[in-house]
Amino acid sequence: MITLSINKKTYNVDVDPETPLLWVLRDELGLVGTKYGCGLAQCGACTVHLNGEAVRSCVTKVSRAVGQEVVTIEGLSEKGDHPVQKAWLEIDVAQCGYCQTGQIMSAVVLLKANKNPTDADIDAAMAGNICRCGTYLRIRDAIKLAAQIERKEA
Amino acid sequence: MADLKTSITRRSFLRSSALAGGGLMISFSWLSAFKSPDTMAPELADWAELTGYVKITPDNIIKILNPNPEFGQNVMTSLPMIVAEELDADWKQVLVEMGPHDNVKLGPQFTGGSNSVRMYWKPLREAGAAARQMLIEAASQSWAVPAAEITTKAGILYHQKTGKQATYGSLATKASAIAIPKGMKLKDAKEFKVVKSSIKNVEGKKIVTGEPLFGLDYHVEGMLIAMIEHPPAFGMKLKSFDASEALKMPGIKDVFTQKLYEDGFEQGGFDTRTFNDLLVVVGSNTWQVMKARKKLKVEWEPAGEYKDIIAARGQKREVVVPAELESTEAQLKKMQEWSAKPAPQLRKDGEPEAAFKNAAQVIERTYNAPFLAHNCMEPMNFFAHVTDDKALVAGPLQAPGWSEPTLAKLLNLPADKIEIQMTRMGGGFGRRAYGQYLYEAALISKKVKAPIKLVYSREDDMTYGIYRPMYTATYRAALDANKKLIGFHVNGGGIPEHAIHANRFPAGTVDNYLAEGWAIPSNITIGAFRAPRSNFNAAAEQSFLDELAEAMGKDPIDLRLELLQKGKESPVGQNNDYDAERYAGVLKLVREKSGWGKAENKKYSRGVAAYFCHNSYAAHVVDIVMKNGQPYVERVFSAIDCGIVVNPDAAINMVQGAVVDGIGNAFYGGLTHKEGRAVQNNFHAYRIIRMNEAPKKIEVHFVQNDIDPTGLGEPPFPPVFGAVANALFKATGQRLYQQPYAPQLNKRRAF
Numbered sequence: 001m002i003t004l005s006i007n008k009k010t011y012n013v014d015v016d017p018e019t020p021l022l023w024v025l026r027d028e029l030g031l032v033g034t035k036y037g038c039g040l041a042q043c044g045a046c047t048v049h050l051n052g053e054a055v056r057s058c059v060t061k062v063s064r065a066v067g068q069e070v071v072t073i074e075g076l077s078e079k080g081d082h083p084v085q086k087a088w089l090e091i092d093v094a095q096c097g098y099c100q101t102g103q104i105m106s107a108v109v110l111l112k113a114n115k116n117p118t119d120a121d122i123d124a125a126m127a128g129n130i131c132r133c134g135t136y137l138r139i140r141d142a143i144k145l146a147a148q149i150e151r152k153e154a
Numbered sequence: 155m156a157d158l159k160t161s162i163t164r165r166s167f168l169r170s171s172a173l174a175g176g177g178l179m180i181s182f183s184w185l186s187a188f189k190s191p192d193t194m195a196p197e198l199a200d201w202a203e204l205t206g207y208v209k210i211t212p213d214n215i216i217k218i219l220n221p222n223p224e225f226g227q228n229v230m231t232s233l234p235m236i237v238a239e240e241l242d243a244d245w246k247q248v249l250v251e252m253g254p255h256d257n258v259k260l261g262p263q264f265t266g267g268s269n270s271v272r273m274y275w276k277p278l279r280e281a282g283a284a285a286r287q288m289l290i291e292a293a294s295q296s297w298a299v300p301a302a303e304i305t306t307k308a309g310i311l312y313h314q315k316t317g318k319q320a321t322y323g324s325l326a327t328k329a330s331a332i333a334i335p336k337g338m339k340l341k342d343a344k345e346f347k348v349v350k351s352s353i354k355n356v357e358g359k360k361i362v363t364g365e366p367l368f369g370l371d372y373h374v375e376g377m378l379i380a381m382i383e384h385p386p387a388f389g390m391k392l393k394s395f396d397a398s399e400a401l402k403m404p405g406i407k408d409v410f411t412q413k414l415y416e417d418g419f420e421q422g423g424f425d426t427r428t429f430n431d432l433l434v435v436v437g438s439n440t441w442q443v444m445k446a447r448k449k450l451k452v453e454w455e456p457a458g459e460y461k462d463i464i465a466a467r468g469q470k471r472e473v474v475v476p477a478e479l480e481s482t483e484a485q486l487k488k489m490q491e492w493s494a495k496p497a498p499q500l501r502k503d504g505e506p507e508a509a510f511k512n513a514a515q516v517i518e519r520t521y522n523a524p525f526l527a528h529n530c531m532e533p534m535n536f537f538a539h540v541t542d543d544k545a546l547v548a549g550p551l552q553a554p555g556w557s558e559p560t561l562a563k564l565l566n567l568p569a570d571k572i573e574i575q576m577t578r579m580g581g582g583f584g585r586r587a588y589g590q591y592l593y594e595a596a597l598i599s600k601k602v603k604a605p606i607k608l609v610y611s612r613e614d615d616m617t618y619g620i621y622r623p624m625y626t627a628t629y630r631a632a633l634d635a636n637k638k639l640i641g642f643h644v645n646g647g648g649i650p651e652h653a654i655h656a657n658r659f660p661a662g663t664v665d666n667y668l669a670e671g672w673a674i675p676s677n678i679t680i681g682a683f684r685a686p687r688s689n690f691n692a693a694a695e696q697s698f699l700d701e702l703a704e705a706m707g708k709d710p711i712d713l714r715l716e717l718l719q720k721g722k723e724s725p726v727g728q729n730n731d732y733d734a735e736r737y738a739g740v741l742k743l744v745r746e747k748s749g750w751g752k753a754e755n756k757k758y759s760r761g762v763a764a765y766f767c768h769n770s771y772a773a774h775v776v777d778i779v780m781k782n783g784q785p786y787v788e789r790v791f792s793a794i795d796c797g798i799v800v801n802p803d804a805a806i807n808m809v810q811g812a813v814v815d816g817i818g819n820a821f822y823g824g825l826t827h828k829e830g831r832a833v834q835n836n837f838h839a840y841r842i843i844r845m846n847e848a849p850k851k852i853e854v855h856f857v858q859n860d861i862d863p864t865g866l867g868e869p870p871f872p873p874v875f876g877a878v879a880n881a882l883f884k885a886t887g888q889r890l891y892q893q894p895y896a897p898q899l900n901k902r903r904a905f
């Protein structure tokens with residue numbers, strides 16, 4: 001049995017400790033907001049927070065998450081009203097939407113470290129998240145809007 | 155007001171009845187057969203149904219069904235908007251729900267060919283107008299006033315003279331007793347309140363909170379996961395396997411082989427398959443199955459030549475699939491050889507041979523483009539639960555109605571025992587019009603007698619085929635001593651199809667014109683990819699026109715406008731497949747909006763291109779700057795004529811996406827082969843455009859008119875390639891003839 005703390009809840013799962021966190025979230029716990037895109041740390045669709053850091057859950061063994069705080073998109077906010085989520089809705093970023101939870105999880109970490117990111121900061125922080133639909137311009141706008149909302153809410 | 159030419163009476167009919175729980179149900183049927191909505195969830199029993207698309211509760215909540223599969227083009231929002239418009243509903247009262255797969259009730263239900271809005275525009279307006287008219291009739295009876303005096307606004311019926319008013323919901327049940335109304339009017343475009351306004355994605359909240367929307371998220375209790383070990387190369391097949399180690403792995407239930415199609419099976423037009431002998435691993439979860447696959451010991455062997463039998467559009471044909479294990483270099487060489495051979499003529503105007511013989515100058519250029527993988531962000535997958543007497547399948551599919559007949563044949567079940575649920579798709583780009591992964595899932599479920607979800611890994615997805623074909627085209631222009639264009643010739647080919655649209659611009663604008671096309675068979679499977687064929691033509695032809703303008707000493711926009719002027723005033727030949735005026739319109743608009751030729755834009759290396767496809771017109775100006783020594787597309791100006799724009803902000807999003815997609819594929823897109831093997835199998839090797847490579851600004855302008863909507867998902871995509879190539883020439887002095895462009899910069903041409 002492996003004990004995990006995810007979105008402030010405790011879960012016990014009976015899996016091989018080598019299993020990537022992604023597949024534990026998706027297949028064992030039904031937390032499917034975290035997406036599979038490549039399995040190779042190339043696309044960012046599977047991004048979650050491990051102690052507040054953005055990690056690619058497809059290459060993070062579940063054993064690494066033991067005793068750590070995991071946050072997935074489902075736990076980012078109670079009502080889906082995290083400033084980043086609000087900004088995403090306001091800018092109407094999504095096309096197919098498949099990459100967006102990963103984008104949001106990466107953006108949240110960027111904004112924790114950088115309250116007022118420039119285009120260059122965003123480019124650097126978000127280059128690991130592919131959007132096949134090409135919503136990058138709106139993601140940039142949404143991150144800037146989220147920064148504004150956060151400043152206002154602070 | 156436009157008269158409602160009622161397709162309702164011709165190809166469909168309305169039927170009304172009261173529903174349990176009160177309210178109104180009117181079924182709007184596409185065919186002359188009525189199917190009861192027995193697939194409705196029990197909670198829907200309190201909803202009154204109007205026109206198959208609309209359900210209203212007594213407390214005036216209006217539910218509108220979206221008929222068409224959603225893959226990011228935003229039909230979940232824009233199609234219901236069209237119904238709401240004619241219904242005169244307040245969008246705030248509207249709840250949108252994905253409709254069931256029911257071609258009788260909900261129409262063709264396919265996403266592709268930039269057709270969703272175009273094909274549903276009239277039927278959905280009619281459905282909304284019919285429902286509204288029935289509510290008016292109900293109010294007229296209740297209030298004993300003439301129907302003509304009743305007006306509607308935002309889900310409420312009014313009678314001004316008596317001051318009476320009522321919500322739609324309060325009269326929905328009564329409306330169900332009303333006879334089918336005739337002579338309904340559709341609104342004039344000037345009256346639109348919902349259509350032409352920017353309405354946010356109705357699934358936005360679910361997307362940003364990670365709700366299970368996609369096929370890969372589909373889950374039922376006791377479901378197993380299945381994956382398929384495909385041959386490592388096109389032209390290979392399974393010889394033998396040893397699964398003893400794999401079967402010992404935890405969670406693994408079974409390893410077996412399954413044929414996709416039995417010998418002689420007649421495939422439908424979209425039943426493209428790459429590999430027929432499936433080596434299937436089934437287990438409890440995805441990771442266990444992925445791990446077990448690595449323990450398989452498999453021998454593969456050359457598949458040899460084989461035949462596909464395609465029965466589509468009332469015709470049956472045999473396609474011989476060659477045996478060769480292909481490599482990219484050999485493919486390029488073969489295309490070069492075929493380019494030199496006499497080729498089938500597609501169109502000829504005037505005397506092109508004479509024009510070239512008499513030319514003072516001939517410009518000839520050859521363009522090549524590689525296979526492209528769709529790389530939908532959500533890899534192929536499908537859920538299936540097949541039992542002896544019925545099948546439930548759910549997943550990402552662009553055209554369920556095209557796959558259903560084949561599925562019925564494969565499972566030996568009548569079509570009405572098959573339920574296809576359409577999940578939101580994590581991208582499609584054409585790939586998911588080909589339902590072979592659905593068939594695989596269903597056959598696997600049938601074999602293991604359990605609900606299963608078939609999952610493709612990214613590697614499975616990228617190496618399976620159904621790619622954008624590999625193309626080549628040689629363009630030749632004949633100029634006389636005054637640098638006047640007197641002849642135009644295009645010879646195009648590809649593996650395994652050519653891309654030439656012989657009747658498109660510049661056909662019709664040059665007196666002496668010749669188009670030829672040829673194709674080389676291959677075992678590498680291909681399929682529609684966002685603006686099929688156009689996506690290559692617009693790159694090649696629009697690059698060539700740029701070079702031609704340079705040789706003629708003309709501005710590239712001026713040259714196109716001059717040709718289009720001729721195309722409008724004295725078109726050459728027959729069947730010219732574009733409207734020269736609308737084509738010129740987007741060029742003029744982009745010229746104005748981009749400040750083409752203006753001094754303040756001097757710092758940019760600018761390229762222009764335009765194209766017509768899927769009934770719409772698109773032009774772009776691409777502005778390149780050098781960033782860290784590399785050319786970077788910093789700005790793009792786009793002008794689009796797609797008629798009425800239903801949801802402007804969403805339309806801008808889609809155009810911006812098409813531009814980013816075009817830049818990405820132009821710079822980096824390409825799949826190569828080595829002895830049949832796809833060389834790129836994941837995103838470390840197949841480069842996709844990323845945030846830092848996306849422009850700072852993409853400014854989108856629509857030509858304002860009241861023409862019924864035409865396509866938008868595809869038309870903005872093709873001309874991006876040409877505009878990028880032309881801007882790269884300005885930035886680097888290098889003309890580009892081989893896609894993708896990034897590796898070609900500062901390299902010699904391929905041939």
Ligand code: FES
Nearest residue numbers: 037038039044058
């Ligand atoms: S799935 Fe983890 S980075 Fe792509």
Ligand code: FES
Nearest residue numbers: 096097131132133
């Ligand atoms: S919205 Fe489709 S991949 Fe990003």
